[in-house]
Amino acid sequence: MTALSRARRRLYWPFVAPATLIYVAFFVGPAIASIWISLHKWRGAGDEMDFTGAANYKRLLEDDAFKDSFANSLKILVICGVFIFALAFLMTIVLREMKSRKTVRALLFFPYIVSPVAIGVGLGLLLDPSGVVNGVLEPVGLNRSWLAPDHIFATILIGIIWVTTGFYVTLLMAGQERIPAYFYEDATLAGANRWRQFWHVTLPMSWDIVTVAAVLWVINSLKIFEFIYAFTGTGDSPPSEARTIPIYQFLMTTGGRNPAYALGYGCAMGVVMIALVTVLVVGLRRVMRREAVHF
Amino acid sequence: MRVRNIVAIAAVAALALSGCGSSDSGSGGDKELTYWSMWKPGEDQQKVLQSAIEGFEKSTGIKVKVQWSGRDVLKQVAARLNAGDPPDLTDQDAGAISGNLGKVDGVTGLSDVYSMTIEGESKKVSEVIPEGLVKAYKTKDGQPFVVPYEVIGSTMWFNAAANPELATNPPKTWAEFITVLDGLKAKGRTPIALDGDIKFYDAYWTTWSIIRHGGIGLLPKAATDKTGATFDDPAFLKAAKDVEQLIKGGYLVKDFNGTKWPAQQNAWAGGKTPTDLLLMGTWAPSETGPQAASGFKHRSFPFPTVEGGKGNKAAEAGVIGFAIPKKAKNADAAKKFIAYFLNKERLAKIATDAKNLTPRSDVAAPAELADYQKEVSAAGSDLFLPYDDASAIAPEWATNVWEPANADFFNGKLDAAGFVKRLKDETIKLGKQ
Numbered sequence: 001m002t003a004l005s006r007a008r009r010r011l012y013w014p015f016v017a018p019a020t021l022i023y024v025a026f027f028v029g030p031a032i033a034s035i036w037i038s039l040h041k042w043r044g045a046g047d048e049m050d051f052t053g054a055a056n057y058k059r060l061l062e063d064d065a066f067k068d069s070f071a072n073s074l075k076i077l078v079i080c081g082v083f084i085f086a087l088a089f090l091m092t093i094v095l096r097e098m099k100s101r102k103t104v105r106a107l108l109f110f111p112y113i114v115s116p117v118a119i120g121v122g123l124g125l126l127l128d129p130s131g132v133v134n135g136v137l138e139p140v141g142l143n144r145s146w147l148a149p150d151h152i153f154a155t156i157l158i159g160i161i162w163v164t165t166g167f168y169v170t171l172l173m174a175g176q177e178r179i180p181a182y183f184y185e186d187a188t189l190a191g192a193n194r195w196r197q198f199w200h201v202t203l204p205m206s207w208d209i210v211t212v213a214a215v216l217w218v219i220n221s222l223k224i225f226e227f228i229y230a231f232t233g234t235g236d237s238p239p240s241e242a243r244t245i246p247i248y249q250f251l252m253t254t255g256g257r258n259p260a261y262a263l264g265y266g267c268a269m270g271v272v273m274i275a276l277v278t279v280l281v282v283g284l285r286r287v288m289r290r291e292a293v294h295f
Numbered sequence: 296m297r298v299r300n301i302v303a304i305a306a307v308a309a310l311a312l313s314g315c316g317s318s319d320s321g322s323g324g325d326k327e328l329t330y331w332s333m334w335k336p337g338e339d340q341q342k343v344l345q346s347a348i349e350g351f352e353k354s355t356g357i358k359v360k361v362q363w364s365g366r367d368v369l370k371q372v373a374a375r376l377n378a379g380d381p382p383d384l385t386d387q388d389a390g391a392i393s394g395n396l397g398k399v400d401g402v403t404g405l406s407d408v409y410s411m412t413i414e415g416e417s418k419k420v421s422e423v424i425p426e427g428l429v430k431a432y433k434t435k436d437g438q439p440f441v442v443p444y445e446v447i448g449s450t451m452w453f454n455a456a457a458n459p460e461l462a463t464n465p466p467k468t469w470a471e472f473i474t475v476l477d478g479l480k481a482k483g484r485t486p487i488a489l490d491g492d493i494k495f496y497d498a499y500w501t502t503w504s505i506i507r508h509g510g511i512g513l514l515p516k517a518a519t520d521k522t523g524a525t526f527d528d529p530a531f532l533k534a535a536k537d538v539e540q541l542i543k544g545g546y547l548v549k550d551f552n553g554t555k556w557p558a559q560q561n562a563w564a565g566g567k568t569p570t571d572l573l574l575m576g577t578w579a580p581s582e583t584g585p586q587a588a589s590g591f592k593h594r595s596f597p598f599p600t601v602e603g604g605k606g607n608k609a610a611e612a613g614v615i616g617f618a619i620p621k622k623a624k625n626a627d628a629a630k631k632f633i634a635y636f637l638n639k640e641r642l643a644k645i646a647t648d649a650k651n652l653t654p655r656s657d658v659a660a661p662a663e664l665a666d667y668q669k670e671v672s673a674a675g676s677d678l679f680l681p682y683d684d685a686s687a688i689a690p691e692w693a694t695n696v697w698e699p700a701n702a703d704f705f706n707g708k709l710d711a712a713g714f715v716k717r718l719k720d721e722t723i724k725l726g727k728q
Contacts, residue, residue: 044373047399059728065695124555145553147492149706235556236493240699251694254370257495258690259394 031274038267044254049264056268066269068240069248072153076160076244077221077280083161084217088168092176093198095169096184105173108166116163120230123159153241156228163227164220168213175209176202180295204293211288218280222273225250245273325628327358329382331372333615335365339649340445347641348632354414355635357628369395372620376401381620384629389432389441389614390680390687396620397432397440403619403626404438405633414635423637423655427676428614431684442633443614445645446652449499449681450611450667452573452580455592457566465596469507469537472599476546479571487541488563488570489705491552494698495681497705499574500541501714502682503598503611504534510605514683517718518692521726526719530605535704535711537601542705552706561586574598580663581650593663597670610674613681614654696721 038057041050060066091108095101111119126132127146134143146155179201187197203210225246232238237256238247253259253266330348334341341363348359364371368385373395375381387395396402409421420442428446429439455462466472479486490496505514509530517525541547548570551559560575562568564583573579580593587593600607617636619629636642643658645651650661652668660668671678686693696718704714 043399044377062724062728063695064724065699128555128558129550129553145550147555148550148553149702232492235490236495237694237698239492239494239702240695252691256694258686258693260690260694261394261398262691 034267034270037264038271040264041262042264043261044263052264056265057272059265060268060272065240065243066245066248069243069245072242073222073224073244075153076157076224077218080157080160080164080221081217084165084168085214087161087165088172088213089198091165091169092172092202093194095173096176096194096202101173105166105170108169110166111163112167116227117230119159119163120227120232121234123155123231127155149239149241152232152239156231156242159231160221160224160227168217171209171213171216172206175206179205183295204290205295207288207290208292211285214284214288215281218284219277222246222277245269249273325357325625327360328384328625328628328632330359330361330384330629330632331364331368331382332361332385333366333368333387334363336363340645340651343641343644343648344636346644347636350641351632351635355628355631357631359632372396373399373401376620376622379622381623383623383625384617384619384632386444386615386617388447389429389443389616389618390684392441392616392618393432394687394690396618397434400435401621402434402440403621403623404434404436405440405442405619405630406438408442408630408633409439411630411634413637413639414631415638415640420634420637423639423657425654425656425676427674427678428612428654429616430676431680431687441614441616441618442637443616443654444636444642445615445649446654446671447577447613447615448611448667448671448678449503449574449576450595450670451598452575452593452595453571454564454588455594456590458571461571461596462594466599469599469601473540473544476541476544480544480546484569484571485546485548486569486571487546488548488559488568488573489551490554490556490559491547491702491705492554493556494702496556496575498682498697498701500538501534501701501704503574504537504601505530506606506609506679506683507598507601507604508534508537508606511609511677511679511683513605515685515688518685518689518697518722521723523719523723523726526715526722531715531718532711533601535714538704539711539714542707547705557582564588564591566591577652577664577667580661595666595670606677606679608674609677609679610670611681612671612674612678692722692725696725 037049039051039053041052041055042048095104098104124147128134129145129147133146137143144151146152183201183205184197187201192200222244223246224244228238228242228244228247229250232242233247233256237251237258243251249266249269250256251260252262252269254261332341332344334344345361348361351357352359362382366387369387369391372381372385376396376399381401385392392402409419409424411420412418413420413423424443428443429441432439432441434440453461461475466475476486502514509528513525513528513530517523517528517531520526548559548562548568559568559570560573560579560583563570563573564587566588573583584593597610617629617633619626623629637655639655639658642653642655645653646658646661646664650663652660652664652671656668656672659665680687682693682697685697700709700714700717700721703709703717709717
């Protein structure tokens, strides 16, 4: 062993320990605590924890309100995901050769940086039965009661797509811009139209970015809370049609008009969510695994 | 060896004694107290309390360390309670105090406050606070743990300037009420304003109707009856039929379920929809006041009575009040402050400055709440809480059974019988979880 590697070895723990400690204290610790709490009935501060084993998990299986919330979360993941990525790919195709593409990209990104609370409240006003949106749509007969229980979830899906698309356009365009221009010149000479250029050049050469974007979407979509809360929950707890897992978790713990303080139950939902994210992300990475294209 | 043992024991004893001394609240010699409040700087109630605090500090020499925390104050108190270092005094809606602190045994029984003489008066606290207001808020040993300074409840609001006949001759029975509604409908109006996105407001109607037909206590009983059998009480179907009459009768304002609160109540006050009545909490005048059309006069009448009903006398009255967390170090000073604040002149500012009803019947209500004050005193001790307290007793039932069923009922997805059946079935299901 050389002197250098000995010295390196000596310094390994002093360098790694602080980060490890912080990670354990603020991430691993609470995560383990959540799993532990999920095995109890507990009302929080001041209450004694009552060990109930898997009862909270059993209850999740029987709770229709949870099942509806779970289904809503998956609907957001799949329906919004398909639309967001379709739109984002379309934008990268259309915007690639556009002169003012940076401006357009900034405009598309804009809703993402506005506070979701402001957007939620603002949309509520725009979508009032006699609001601006219906004013515009009435002449073409598309006006409807956007916020009524029958339509509210569809309205939320549209809202999420509108808010989120800009972020993924930006990500995918960043991936596309790394690709040297001569690939596209070559493709053009070979007679490939924009769609074929996208299919044979853009997609394979920015595949790693697409994968990262997809993983980010899976995680972010299941966590969506504030948009729905601001949209439906400022006056009262969100209606059952609009509840997702995090919203329901909030209602069963400290949120809403009648907080239930079922913290053990809430933790069980958290554990289920982490498990779901893990399964989906691992599955997704496996499906999307490709040989990296070097250029 | 022996000497050392004795020294050790003495040292432990001294430590123990000094420990007692610092946490003892029975001495009455507290020099300060910590108060975390639900109000935020600038709110009317905050100003009233602040001026009372200044007077209290001057007259007693006790320093009040106050923190204006806002509505989430009890979550902060609960966290500190767990750490063993709670504030000495806090305030909130009594239902919230019960849910946040009462259920974990985190409040102090205040029987001794009720037997204290109010500062500057000869009356005791118990003589000015009606017992009915706090009967739901008792510790395990039967002591009340809240001392209220504000009374809130729901009642039927209207504009006396536009509907003078409702002020002189309010409908007393359900039949008279429907006659009034039909008269208004004939004039092309949709008389009932309702922000239907708030299930709590939909459920005002069903709760009131269940109270009128079945009496106080029936709803929480049904909510916690795992067999669901309580819903077979005919009062539920009768109540649901009455409300169904409103939903299907075309009395509710158009798009009541397609707008976002407070659109409908503002439109009611501003005269922008053809609506006349709003079943709403006593905060309606202050909440809708700024939007009200000029000349608007907030008046109210009690929810109509029903034939053969068991709760025809009842009125809704919740309270906002003080509580002392368990383990508070300066509980005595906090108790003194409560008795100081309940003085008639100081409490009266809650009515004059903060425009709210106080629990003292000898303090005049603000003009808008005079009808409600009469309604409450006529009810005697027949007072009930929002959702008849079912939401505090069974919060998961309220969120997962009661509110969604009300939403579907008002949105026309359930008829009266379907509404009761849904409540029954879902209550049984929840009971099995």
